[in-house]
Amino acid sequence: MFFLNLSLPEFLAILGSLSGVVVALYLLDRMRKHHTVATLRFFAATEKPPVLKHRRKLQQPWSLLLQLLSLLLLLLAIAQLRLGSPVRYSRDHVLILDVSPWMAARLGPNRLIDQARSAARAYVNALPLADRVMVVRAGVLATPALLFESDRNKIQVAIDQTQPGAASLNLQGALDFARRAQRVQAQRPGEVVFIGAARIPNEEAARLDPPPNFRFIPIAGPTEHVGLRKMSVHRAMDDPDTWEVFLAVKNYGSAPRSIPGIVNFGGAPVATRRFELAPGVEQSFSFRFKTRAAGWLEARLATQDVFRQDSRAILELPPRGVAPVTIYSAEPDLLRPVFTAIPGIQANFLPPAKYDPKARTGVVVLDHFAPPSLPAADSVWLEPPANQSPIPVQNIQSGVKLNRWQADHPLGVGLRARDIELAGAEIFRPAPGDIVVARADAGPVIVARPGQPRMVVLGFHPVRSGMKYQLTTPLLFANIIRWMEPDAFRSWELTAGAAGTVDVELEAETDPKTVRVQTEDGKPLPFTIEGKTLRFFTADPGIVRVLTGDRELVYSLTLPQPGDAVWKPANVKQGLPGRAPAAPLSRDIWQWLALAGAAGLIADWILYGRIDRRGRTAKGAPASESGLPWWRKAS
Amino acid sequence: MKPQPLIDSALLEKLERLAIRWQKSFPGLVGGHNISHFAGPGQEFLDHRQFHHGDDLRAVNWRAYLRLEKLFLKMFQVEPRIPVRILLDCTNSMTTGGISKFDYARKLAAALCYVGLVRLDTICIQPFGEHLGDSFLCGGGRHRFIPAVNFLQGLKPSGRTSYFQIAREFISTYPQKGLLIILSDFLDDAGCERPLQYLSDFGHELILVQVWASEDRDPAWEGQLDLTDAETGETLEIGFDAAARRNYVEAFDAFTRDIQRVGLRNGGRYVGVSTDTTIEEAVFGPLARSGGLE
Numbered sequence: 069m070f071f072l073n074l075s076l077p078e079f080l081a082i083l084g085s086l087s088g089v090v091v092a093l094y095l096l097d098r099m100r101k102h103h104t105v106a107t108l109r110f111f112a113a114t115e116k117p118p119v120l121k122h123r124r125k126l127q128q129p130w131s132l133l134l135q136l137l138s139l140l141l142l143l144l145a146i147a148q149l150r151l152g153s154p155v156r157y158s159r160d161h162v163l164i165l166d167v168s169p170w171m172a173a174r175l176g177p178n179r180l181i182d183q184a185r186s187a188a189r190a191y192v193n194a195l196p197l198a199d200r201v202m203v204v205r206a207g208v209l210a211t212p213a214l215l216f217e218s219d220r221n222k223i224q225v226a227i228d229q230t231q232p233g234a235a236s237l238n239l240q241g242a243l244d245f246a247r248r249a250q251r252v253q254a255q256r257p258g259e260v261v262f263i264g265a266a267r268i269p270n271e272e273a274a275r276l277d278p279p280p281n282f283r284f285i286p287i288a289g290p291t292e293h294v295g296l297r298k299m300s301v302h303r304a305m306d307d308p309d310t311w312e313v314f315l316a317v318k319n320y321g322s323a324p325r326s327i328p329g330i331v332n333f334g335g336a337p338v339a340t341r342r343f344e345l346a347p348g349v350e351q352s353f354s355f356r357f358k359t360r361a362a363g364w365l366e367a368r369l370a371t372q373d374v375f376r377q378d379s380r381a382i383l384e385l386p387p388r389g390v391a392p393v394t395i396y397s398a399e400p401d402l403l404r405p406v407f408t409a410i411p412g413i414q415a416n417f418l419p420p421a422k423y424d425p426k427a428r429t430g431v432v433v434l435d436h437f438a439p440p441s442l443p444a445a446d447s448v449w450l451e452p453p454a455n456q457s458p459i460p461v462q463n464i465q466s467g468v469k470l471n472r473w474q475a476d477h478p479l480g481v482g483l484r485a486r487d488i489e490l491a492g493a494e495i496f497r498p499a500p501g502d503i504v505v506a507r508a509d510a511g512p513v514i515v516a517r518p519g520q521p522r523m524v525v526l527g528f529h530p531v532r533s534g535m536k537y538q539l540t541t542p543l544l545f546a547n548i549i550r551w552m553e554p555d556a557f558r559s560w561e562l563t564a565g566a567a568g569t570v571d572v573e574l575e576a577e578t579d580p581k582t583v584r585v586q587t588e589d590g591k592p593l594p595f596t597i598e599g600k601t602l603r604f605f606t607a608d609p610g611i612v613r614v615l616t617g618d619r620e621l622v623y624s625l626t627l628p629q630p631g632d633a634v635w636k637p638a639n640v641k642q643g644l645p646g647r648a649p650a651a652p653l654s655r656d657i658w659q660w661l662a663l664a665g666a667a668g669l670i671a672d673w674i675l676y677g678r679i680d681r682r683g684r685t686a687k688g689a690p691a692s693e694s695g696l697p698w699w700r701k702a703s
Numbered sequence: 704m705k706p707q708p709l710i711d712s713a714l715l716e717k718l719e720r721l722a723i724r725w726q727k728s729f730p731g732l733v734g735g736h737n738i739s740h741f742a743g744p745g746q747e748f749l750d751h752r753q754f755h756h757g758d759d760l761r762a763v764n765w766r767a768y769l770r771l772e773k774l775f776l777k778m779f780q781v782e783p784r785i786p787v788r789i790l791l792d793c794t795n796s797m798t799t800g801g802i803s804k805f806d807y808a809r810k811l812a813a814a815l816c817y818v819g820l821v822r823l824d825t826i827c828i829q830p831f832g833e834h835l836g837d838s839f840l841c842g843g844g845r846h847r848f849i850p851a852v853n854f855l856q857g858l859k860p861s862g863r864t865s866y867f868q869i870a871r872e873f874i875s876t877y878p879q880k881g882l883l884i885i886l887s888d889f890l891d892d893a894g895c896e897r898p899l900q901y902l903s904d905f906g907h908e909l910i911l912v913q914v915w916a917s918e919d920r921d922p923a924w925e926g927q928l929d930l931t932d933a934e935t936g937e938t939l940e941i942g943f944d945a946a947a948r949r950n951y952v953e954a955f956d957a958f959t960r961d962i963q964r965v966g967l968r969n970g971g972r973y974v975g976v977s978t979d980t981t982i983e984e985a986v987f988g989p990l991a992r993s994g995g996l997e
Binding site: 101104106 | 796797799804888892918919922924926929930931932933934937940941954
């Protein structure tokens with residue numbers, strides 16, 4: 069005999085509280101009532117004066133006992149008192165189904181997930197009917213599909229709706245989740261059952277710690293498999309039109325394999341390679357190819373394996389950005405070498421007479437020229453007329469020595485030339501908010517004005533001055549164009565990998581405030597930065613963009629990664645359990661307890677309730693000589 | 704806030720067609736509307752008797768003298784003006800019950816007073832408790848009804864009942880016999896039967912109107928009761944069940960029968976009304992059927 073719903077202390081506490089309330093209400097109801105009457109003569113004249121010598125607190129003890137007994141029976145019904153042994157009754161099991169991508173592999177006509185679902189159904193059918201089962205889908209996250217439930221139909225639906233995911237299996241996480249679920253939610257913990265192929269990384273297999281109540285039902289999958297582990301693409305440092313491609317291929321099987329691989333861009337092959345792979349070996353391959361066009365870069369392994377999701381990876385290469393630069397100069401030949409030396413721009417030289425103030429794209433360079441109206445696009449002013457300069461000119465000095473750069477600003481990054489002799493230069497008077505890029509002893513000579521549009525004003529002509537042969541000159545213009553058109557200089561890195569947790573190494577000068585991580589449709593994705601490592605997580609396959617200033621990393625998380633090895637635990641229960649006895653060892657009696665309790669309350673109401681019997685007494689004969697039924701005499 | 708009138712105008716209109724009647728013949732001055740067996744200066748011939756010295760010569764039947772040569776005196780019926788006295792119980796026992804018996808009795812007294820005033824009777828409202836209180840005398844028409852109502856509304860119940868004391872004081876205070884309407888619950892631990900009999904024997908015609916509340920006759924309580932007498936303050940602890948209730952009702956009914964017997968014994972009348980009955984039903988029902996009003 070045991071309680072299913074309440075523990076004994078809980079039962080006793082509730083019973084005590086309710087009994088106290090009932091007794092208090094009873095005493096309150098049965099206590100003497102005070103009345104003022106016109107005369108006492110008729111009360112005193114009753115045939116048998118019922119004056120009590122001693123006051124009794126409980127005037128109708130049988131009524132109170134009946135109420136308390138009924139209350140006890142009802143509470144026992146609520147507590148679900150069961151007759152029998154609680155040993156085999158209602159254990160709570162956690163059923164973990166492997167939903168790693170590997171479960172989509174076919175072995176014969178069925179996928180591995182189909183086998184896992186069949187095994188799960190067989191396991192549930194082998195359990196006693198009262199046992200409850202929680203269904204957990206284990207990918208990179210352990211996701212409960214059904215909380216502890218004894219309804220076999222609901223369990224069946226949860227099992228049937230389980231499909232392979234895109235992220236790798238995190239078995240230790242799933243086991244920890246099951247352990248916590250049993251500790252927090254289960255009444256009588258049963259087994260933690262894992263059903264799946266259990267392909268996990270080698271290092272995780274070594275430290276895996278299954279719980280003592282663990283049961284493992286393995287799903288045998290294909291043994292031989294070769295797949296792509298990683299594919300990444302980035303522009304070459306020496307040539308922005310060249311892409312460097314990196315491929316990694318792994319042999320997951322136990323036999324050596326020779327697998328040809330091919331990389332296509334826009335449908336045309338750009339590289340081929342035959343991978344000679346020993347068992348368990350990962351081989352990488354990198355190559356370069358040149359293109360300015362955008363298109364799809366596809367890597368494919370010519371394999372006939374049953375799991376083909378990782379034999380192909382595709383990355384979308386972006387077009388190379390070009391920043392249009394319009395130079396209004398009467399002497400274009402002076403500036404032509406400077407701008408042609410900067411990759412990623414398209415220079416267009418025009419005489420000042422063709423100045424178009426409506427141009428809104430690109431960068432406008434004004435050489436010794438002040439237009440009647442300010443340009444709408446970003447502009448670079450080279451030695452403008454002193455009275456028409458957008459930055460007020462303080463004075464014009466000759467023999468100026470440029471000796472300081474604003475190195476902590478993107479405009480001055482990498483500029484370290486000192487003591488540059490300038491024959492003459494305009495000394496500016498910058499406004500608050502202006503950025504002094506270069507300064508001479510007499511004052512600012514290069515000033516930038518942020519905002520829209522952006523503006524940089526040089527108080528001297530870099531090609532006519534002593535900077536003509538300095539490396540600083542093209543670097544300065546490159547910095548200016550990069551500051552004004554950052555998209556044209558954005559560096560790209562594209563990586564194909566698996567969904568889950570992704571670590572990204574940031575550059576040393578990356579400002580964490582400028583970092584953004586967003587999905588393909590622009591929604592922000594939470595991330596953390598620890599040191600120079602950015603970490604984000606996604607369980608769904610798709611494209612994630614990491615933007616760090618002028619660097620963009622694109623992760624195409626569509627390449628599944630099977631585990632390195634199949635986990636084969638020792639000293640744990642394996643396979644399906646034996647079928648449980650058909651009949652439970654304990655029996656429900658709460659229905660009868662509830663009926664008995666209700667009957668007791670009804671009987672108390674009939675026997676002792678405040679029913680107005682005066683009419684009945686006046687009309688007909690009394691039930692007994694005294695006018696009371698025999699049971700009322702007891703009290 | 705304006706006090707609630709004891710009787711509404713609709714009921715007053717209905718009361719105008721009633722009159723207070725009594726059965727006994729009382730001597731009194733001309734002006735009433737009940738024929739008396741006492742001879743007097745009336746219009747209706749009553750009888751002849753021998754002429755005695757000092758009789759009024761105007762009443763001598765001279766025709767009989769011429770024929771018989773004896774002096775006979777003609778006697779006439781009179782309709783004397785008889786005072787109607789209403790004894791109103793103002794003790795604490797009248798305050799018990801869901802509907803106050805005291806209020807109910809005041810309304811009944813007001814109704815009877817109005818009926819009497821309309822018929823030009825002289826009405827004396829005499830409240831009583833342990834002793835007779837200050838009375839209120841009115842007569843001469845319905846315009847004297849408002850002072851009577853004010854008097855009734857000014858009454859407060861207090862004290863206990865002592866019918867022996869009341870009877871003694873009443874007899875000594877009002878030597879003229881007449882109609883005596885007693886509105887009371889007649890609950891006197893010393894008993895009220897004998898004092899009422901004294902009043903009747905003295906020559907008054909009694910109309911006993913017993914007012915009771917429903918819980919006076921059939922208390923709705925059950926279980927253990929702490930009871931307090933409203934007049935004496937005595938307490939009683941009892942267990943009250945169906946059997947006790949039955950005994951209680953029987954005792955109350957026996958008491959009522961005793962009161963009724965006293966009332967009817969000497970040509971009086973008895974009316975028992977519950978406070979659950981409306982004033983109109985009480986007046987046009989039991990009171991009218993008893994012959995006190997017609």
